[in-house]
Amino acid sequence: MIKVGIVGGTGYTGVELLRVLAVHPQAQLHCITSRSEAGIPVSDLYPNLRGHFDLAFSEPDVAVLCQCDLVFFATPHGVAMRMVPELMAAGVRVVDLSADFRLKNLDVWAKWYGMPHESPEWAGKAVYGLPEVVRSELHGAQLVANPGCYPTAVQLGFLPLLENKLVDSSRLIADAKSGSSGAGRQASVGMLHGEVGESFKAYGASGHRHLPEIRQGLSQAAGTxxxxxxxxxxxxxxxxxxxxxxxxxxxxxxxDRLQELYEERYRDEPFVDVMPFGSHPETRSVRGANHCRMALHRQENSNVVIVTSVIDNLVKGAAGQAVQNMNVMFGLPEIMGLEAPAMLP
Amino acid sequence: MIKVGIVGGTGYTGVELLRVLAVHPQAQLHCITSRSEAGIPVSDLYPNLRGHFDLAFSEPDVAVLCQCDLVFFATPHGVAMRMVPELMAAGVRVVDLSADFRLKNLDVWAKWYGMPHESPEWAGKAVYGLPEVVRSELHGAQLVANPGCYPTAVQLGFLPLLENKLVDSSRLIADAKSGSSGAGRQASVGMLHGEVGESFKAYGASGHRHLPEIRQGLSQAAGTxxxxxxxxxxxxxxxxxxxxxxxxxxxxxxxDRLQELYEERYRDEPFVDVMPFGSHPETRSVRGANHCRMALHRQENSNVVIVTSVIDNLVKGAAGQAVQNMNVMFGLPEIMGLEAPAMLP
Amino acid sequence: MIKVGIVGGTGYTGVELLRVLAVHPQAQLHCITSRSEAGIPVSDLYPNLRGHFDLAFSEPDVAVLCQCDLVFFATPHGVAMRMVPELMAAGVRVVDLSADFRLKNLDVWAKWYGMPHESPEWAGKAVYGLPEVVRSELHGAQLVANPGCYPTAVQLGFLPLLENKLVDSSRLIADAKSGSSGAGRQASVGMLHGEVGESFKAYGASGHRHLPEIRQGLSQAAGTxxxxxxxxxxxxxxxxxxxxxxxxxxxxxxxDRLQELYEERYRDEPFVDVMPFGSHPETRSVRGANHCRMALHRQENSNVVIVTSVIDNLVKGAAGQAVQNMNVMFGLPEIMGLEAPAMLP
Amino acid sequence: MIKVGIVGGTGYTGVELLRVLAVHPQAQLHCITSRSEAGIPVSDLYPNLRGHFDLAFSEPDVAVLCQCDLVFFATPHGVAMRMVPELMAAGVRVVDLSADFRLKNLDVWAKWYGMPHESPEWAGKAVYGLPEVVRSELHGAQLVANPGCYPTAVQLGFLPLLENKLVDSSRLIADAKSGSSGAGRQASVGMLHGEVGESFKAYGASGHRHLPEIRQGLSQAAGTxxxxxxxxxxxxxxxxxxxxxxxxxxxxxxxDRLQELYEERYRDEPFVDVMPFGSHPETRSVRGANHCRMALHRQENSNVVIVTSVIDNLVKGAAGQAVQNMNVMFGLPEIMGLEAPAMLP
Incomplete structure (x- = not known):
């Protein structure tokens, strides 16, 4: 039984971790912290968890977290990098769902996140936890940086093309679309139902924090x-x-060989599903599940490869992938706790 | 291992049965029939099931169904009543998710469903499968009529009041609201996204098929x-x-004693959750889960009891309750396969 | 040309007023105030108004407001009652879309709104602006309390029954449902898209501020x-x-005579549409329009009259009704600026 | 007063035409045809039009249509091309909202629409009615092919780049997203609310009928x-x-000069709004309005120009643009009947 702690459990990523862990046979929730909700039972905030967890949110307390085998950070950026060194020293393993340990170039990190990095030593040691790329390194890892949601969908879709140097890697385009839960659960006018509903828009078109993360991952795959x-x-x-x-x-x-190449690349991956050529994966086909589904397309005689790739941003894009990483880190079956099909409709 | 058959598996109730059965440790899908989709793999129609089921839809074949321990009917009304006698004769147990065996008065049935009932004998023997009311009868039942979605939410909410004769049972009002999946997966203009989205309306206000079913259940509870x-x-x-x-x-x-009365009535029910007085249960708190959550309310000094009750129409209102009934019929733990929390957000 | 001022124009009621006034041939926007957005062009906040208004929000300034013929208050409660006396003294007419002047019993007002009323004199003189009831009083009115959204839909639906003393007025039930814009445009977790989307719930079931307003209006109609x-x-x-x-x-x-009674009651009303008996009015049939559509229903031999009534909460429930009131106050054709059909789909 | 006929008025394009024409001071609806709904009052099908139109749908009758000054076709492809020659002969002017007269290369048309073109003569004479490109030709046009929805948004966004030969026209990418009304109002499983809601997907990724139309328009603008x-x-x-x-x-x-170039290109266009560099136009900012709003973006030092362009597919993408074309054809002010701001929220 893995003793699990969660720091910052009140957001959508936090409640999703709880939903996944509730059915995980080898994980036991030891503590879940929240400054703002300390003392409140988890199931008061999230009635779907009534009957599943008796725990209340507690003030963050490193001593209590140090009793855990594994701590998940589901916090805004800037929190994990301050607490991780102490947990590392205590031998606690960490999966950080925030952005703190995703970028290797800390100048780039500082530029995009607007603050200097406070744990450069551990930033260097963290494993960027896309299991489909770094599975072997995860086994012994003490600190895993859980990938961002967009970067997960984009990297998995591009990887076979770049690893095999089949495309012009200087002109890649990723047009990505996300549901509103990706923005988190903070009060804001812009994310009100009355603002988001029945409308569609681009945002961050001049630059989004996931751009450097995507670029880092794709460059590593391309070797350039x-x-x-x-x-x-x-x-x-x-x-x-x-x-x-x-x-x-x-x-x-x-x-002619792209479809086979993709199928081969992901044949043994439990959570990547390459659909038949020309299929149109829908986001609902992965809603609540840890899968990435993708398909390839071509228009007439064009040399443009089109890949459509879908994930649930809260599962394979956050909490599910975090638990997948935990499973690999602790030598458990990779799909443990993640077996349920997506909810459709 | 229970050998399970599903008749009419292409609708929303069918795919939901599959989603629940995919994680049920004691159920094995033996066959799933559909005239319109015979030959098509289940996972072609429902990509969320890719990797979970290898089966294809097959033409309905009573001989194959007779190899099952249990057959679920997820068909429009009028189908089960024609096939049930043969299955009964073969000793196969049936949970009928359609309306065929819900009403005891077959004249009423004929009036609301527009056809004579063709299996009056079995209509008399069928157990109306609301486990919170008839659990003991379910153990030996061969034929269970799975309740309708609205009737489940309405009956569970009213039961404690009526069983204890606390209210004027001649003037009950049930104002109920459902998501669009309740209308099924048949092509129709009225259920297009462009017709249903961003709008709200009453329907069937002059009489809906669930009215006689609700009346039957409430009258039985009230004894009048x-x-x-x-x-x-x-x-x-x-x-x-x-x-x-x-x-x-x-x-x-x-x-003063209503809250305690409700809590007492449902204390041992694994799937009914009485929230604190004045709570506002949200449908999303049961999305994908087999729970009914409810709460009581009072306005100033009024003598009107207000009960708000929520379920997922496809789970506690259909496929989940059907599996709950199966569990009880076969002596399995009642919550088997139904343990996962609701998906929120 | 009516010189119009708007106090508190940044919310959904404010932008809706602007949308209606943009096509009103006899209204000219003189000023629109907002403490938080002072200096910002209206069309920066609301891009749909680009090209329609050049004005920027300004700090509230009574001197400027006193240059207007009419001032709309689209503010939270508690603001209008403090500014109205000065505007009245200056001979400016006011339509208050907030709740400040809706209730005649100021003890009740104080209890529900959590503060003492600061303008009891004008509270007594204000006309409760449901034109279908008080049209003649509106002509000369200096101060009009624009009805709440729920009270508009509920009162219009009940009026013919109560005015004719046909029903037991001691046991009326109004089960009402609203879209999210009714909660306004303030940042809040509870109204995030991720909280409101794909879910349904009751709220305020133990008592909502519109209850006393509804009770006041219905009691007046019933004469008891x-x-x-x-x-x-x-x-x-x-x-x-x-x-x-x-x-x-x-x-x-x-x-037998209800349908005719309703049609007769509203025959000359430009904004109330009684549909054929048994129709199911949809909210989208009035989206963006100032209409209330309603229909009557009966179940079998029951003595219960069911009325379904729909409005757009921002139009007939707020800004549209305010402009309708303005039209009557200034002797303009009542439908001026409100002629466009609802937007469907 | 222009005497207007509509062929095929039961779809979303048809009802939107009616919504726009209801407030058009110079258009009078003479007839509206529908085989399936002949005899049914328009306002029975579309309750938002109750009180606006007394007309019923009628069987298509060329003699009646020939009494019109202008006929709109809001039909599936294949209908207009058969009826147009007769109307042309009678001197009736036509705006065809279907695809029949959009493509100049009829082999391409036949390939994408799966039938031979039956009116090649008029296909050659039809004006492709994107007023921002062909305004002068519209004045005398007898037959106008109203552009498709996607082609309108894509062409307006690319035009200034191509007309000025600033970009590599061999590698243009248009990633476009549409609401569900674009699929029309035919009953289909794929467009049910339960299928479309809460999900997102690409479709037609290997080739969509609007591709050749886009290619034709962009090639003309680029001169290659x-x-x-x-x-x-x-x-x-x-x-x-x-x-x-x-x-x-x-x-x-x-x-450095792109923003100015775009503003200059569209300075006199009443329905194209170039927002400040880096803005994010939302579809709701044009909901119900005839505008196209767009903005330019750049990521760091990239040479990739990003243009985001939004329209309402039923207005500027269909019925609104059709009325805009009518206005130009008949020498009316171009914005007549199209002045109302978009409905937000």
């Missing part, structure tokens, strides 16, 4: 610095990300 | 014929039913 | 103090209110 | 055959299209 344009959009739905990816094949003839 | 007005409404969401119930207390002083 | 239970609900859509009303006929035989 | 990849997506909302467009500047230095 890639050029990528990334535009996120807000969809009037709660869960789900769809990324439509565009890349130019060096050799149009490669179109 | 009740008078109930039932108005359903269509909500621009996919899943969920909320019923707001109104009844007049004979004795205003009884308000 | 009525007993009414009012439960509001939150619908995952932006605009629209539906109220399902229940009342018991004294004489079942009156059912 | 362009290469364009176009992927449409389905958004869980009713109205609105957003197109995110990507193009590579030949000369990065041109970024």
């Amino acid at each position: 610095a890639v050029g990528v344009t990334f535009v996120p959009h807000l969809v009037p739905m709660i869960r789900g990300i769809e990324a439509t990816l565009y890349a130019e094949l060096h050799n149009v003839g490669d179109f | 014929a009740v008078g109930v007005t039932f108005v359903p409404h269509l909500v621009p969401m996919i899943r969920g039913i909320e019923a707001t119930l109104y009844a007049e207390l004979h004795n205003v002083g009884d308000f | 103090a009525v007993g009414v239970t009012f439960v509001p609900h939150l619908v995952p859509m932006i605009r629209g209110i539906e109220a399902t009303l229940y009342a018991e006929l004294h004489n079942v035989g009156d059912f | 055959a362009v290469g364009v990849t176009f992927v449409p997506h389905l958004v869980p909302m009713i109205r609105g299209i957003e197109a995110t467009l990507y193009a590579e500047l030949h000369n990065v230095g041109d970024f």
Whole structure:
């Protein structure tokens, strides 16, 4: 039984961790912290958990967290980097769902997140936890940086093309769309139902924090610095990300083997599903599940490969992938606690 | 291992049965029939099930169904009543999610469903499967009529008042609201996204098929014929039913003990959750889960008891309750396969 | 040309006033105030108004407001009652869209709004502006209290029954449902898209501020103090209110003349549409329009009259009715600026 | 007064035409046809029009249509091309909202629409009615092909770049998203609320009928055959299209003058609004209005121009643009009947 702590459990990522952990046979929730809700039973804030958890939110207390085998950070950026060194020293393992340990270049991190990084030592040691890429490193990892939601959908979709150097990596385009839960659970006018409902828009089109993370991951896969344009959009739905990816094949003839290449790349991956060529994956087909589904497309004789890739931003894009990472770190079956199908309709 | 068959598996109730059965440790899908989709793999129609079921839809074949321990009917009304006698004769147990065996008065049935009943013998023997009322009869039952979605939410909310004869049972009001999945998955203009989205309306206000079913259940609980007005409404969401119930207390002083009475009535029920007095249960708190959550309310010095009751129409209102019934029929733990919390947000 | 001022124009009621006034041939916007957004062009906050208004929000300034012929208050309660006396003294006419002048009993007002009333004199003189009831008083009115959204839908639906003393006025029930824009445009967790979307719930079931307003209006129509239970609900859509009303006929035989009675009552009303008996008015049929549509229903032989009534909460429930009141006050055609049909789909 | 006929008025385009014409001071509806609904009052099908139109749908009758000054076709493809020659012969002017007369290359038309074109003569004479491009030709036009919804949003967004030969026209990308009303009002499982709600997907990613129309328009603007990849997506909302467009500047230095160039190009256009650089136009800012709003973006030092462009697919993408075309054809003020601001929220 893994003794689990959660720091910052009041947001959508926190409640989703609880929903997944509630059915995980090898994880036991030891504590869940929240400054703002300390003392409040978890199930008062989230009635769906009534009967599943008796715990109340508690003030963050490092001593209590140090009793855990694993601590998840479901906090805004800037929190984990301050607490991680102490937990590392105590031998506690950490999966950080925030952005603190995702970027290797800390100048880039500081620029995009507006503050200096306070734990450069551990930033260097953290494993960027996309299991489909770094599974072997996860086994012994003490600190795992859980990937962002957009970067997960975009990287999984582009990887086979870049790893095999089939496309012009200087002109990649990722047009991505997310449900509103990606913005978190903070009060804001812009995310009111009356503002988000029945409307669609791009945002962050001149630059979004997930851009450097995407660029880092794709460049590593390509073995060279890639050029990528990334535009996120807000969809009037709660869960789900769809990324439509565009890349130019060096050799149009490669179109014939792309489908097989993708299927081969992900054949043994429990959470990546390559659909038949020309399929249209829907976000609802992964709602509540840890899967990434994708499909390939071509228009007439074009040399442009189109990949459509969907995930649930709160599951494979956050809490589910965090538990998948935990499973690998602790030598458990990778799908443990993540077996249920997506909820459709 | 229970060998399970499903007749009519292409609708929303069918796919929900599959979603629940996919994680049920004691149920094994033997066959799933559909005239229109025969030959098509289940996961082609429902990509969320890719990797969970290898089966294809098959033509309905009684011989194959007779190999099952249990057959679920997820068909329009009129189908089960024709096939049930043969299955009964073969010793197969049946949970019918359609309306065929819900009403005891077959004249009433014929009037509301527009056809004569073809299996009056089995209609008399069928157990109306609201486990919170008839649990003991379910153990040996061969044929269970799974309650309708509205009737489940309405009956559970009214039961303690009527069983204890606390209210004027001649003037009950049930104002109920449902998501669009309650209308099923048939092509129709009226249920298009462009018609249902961003709008709200009553429907069937002059009489809905669930009215006689509600009346039957409430009358049985009250020990007398009740008078109930039932108005359903269509909500621009996919899943969920909320019923707001109104009844007049004979004795205003009884308000003081209502909360305790409700808690007592449902204390041992795994799927009924009485929230604190004055709470406002949300449909999302039961989305994907088999729970009914409810709360009591009073306005100033009024003698009107207000009960708000929520379920997921596809789970406690259909597939989940069907599996709950199966669990009881086969002596399994009642919550088996139904443990996961609701999905929120 | 009527010189119009708006106090508190940043909320949904404010932008809706602007949308209506943009096409009103006899109204000219003189100033629009907002403490928080002073200096910001109106069309920066509301891009739909780009090209329609050049004005910027300004700090509230009574001297500027006193240059207006009419001032609309689109403020939270408690603001208008402090500014109105000065405007009255200057001969400016006011339509207050907030709750400050709606209740005649100021003890009741103080209890529900949590503060003493600061303008009892004008509270007594204000006309409660439901034109279908008080049209003649509006002509000369200097101060009009624009009705609340729920009270508009509920009163219009009940009026013919009560005015004709056909029903038991001690047991009225109003089950009402509103889109999210009714909660305004303040940042709050509870009104986030991720909280409101795909869910339905009652709220304020133990008592809502519109209850005393409804009771006052219905009691006046009935000529006696009525007993009414009012439960509001939150619908995952932006605009629209539906109220399902229940009342018991004294004489079942009156059912035969109800439809004609309703049609007669509203025959000359430009904004009330009585649909054929048994119709199901949808909120989208009045989206963006100043209409209230309603229909009558009966279940079998019941003595319960069911009325379903829909409005757009921002139009007939707020800004549209305010402009309708303005039109009557200034002797303009009542429908001026309010002619466009609802937007469907 | 223009005597107007509408063929095929039961779909979303038809009701939207009626909504716009209801407030048009110079248009009078003479007849509206529908085979399936002949005899039914328009306002029975569309209650938002109660009180606005007394007309009933009639069987299509060329003799009656020939009494009109202008006939709108709001039909599926294949209908207008058969009826147009007779109307032309009678001197009736036509705006065809279907696809019949949009493509100049009839082989391409036949390939994408799956039937031979039956009116090649008039296909050659039809004016492709994007007023921002062909205003002068519209004045005398007898037959106008109203552009498709996606092509309108995409062309307006790309035009200034292509007309000025600033970008590599061989690698244009248009990632477009539409609300569900774009699919029309035919009964279909795929467009049910339960299928479309709370989900997002690409569709037609291997080729959509609007691709050749987009290619034709952009090639004409560029003066050379362009290469364009176009992927449409389905958004869980009713109205609105957003197109995110990507193009590579030949000369990065041109970024400095792009904003001015766009503003200059559209300065005199009543229905195109270029927002400040880096703005994020929302579809709701044009809901119900005939505007196209757009903005330009750049990511760091990239040479990729990003244009985001929004329209209401039923207005500027269909009925509004049709009335705009009518206004120009008949020498009326171009904005007549189209002055109302968009409905937000």
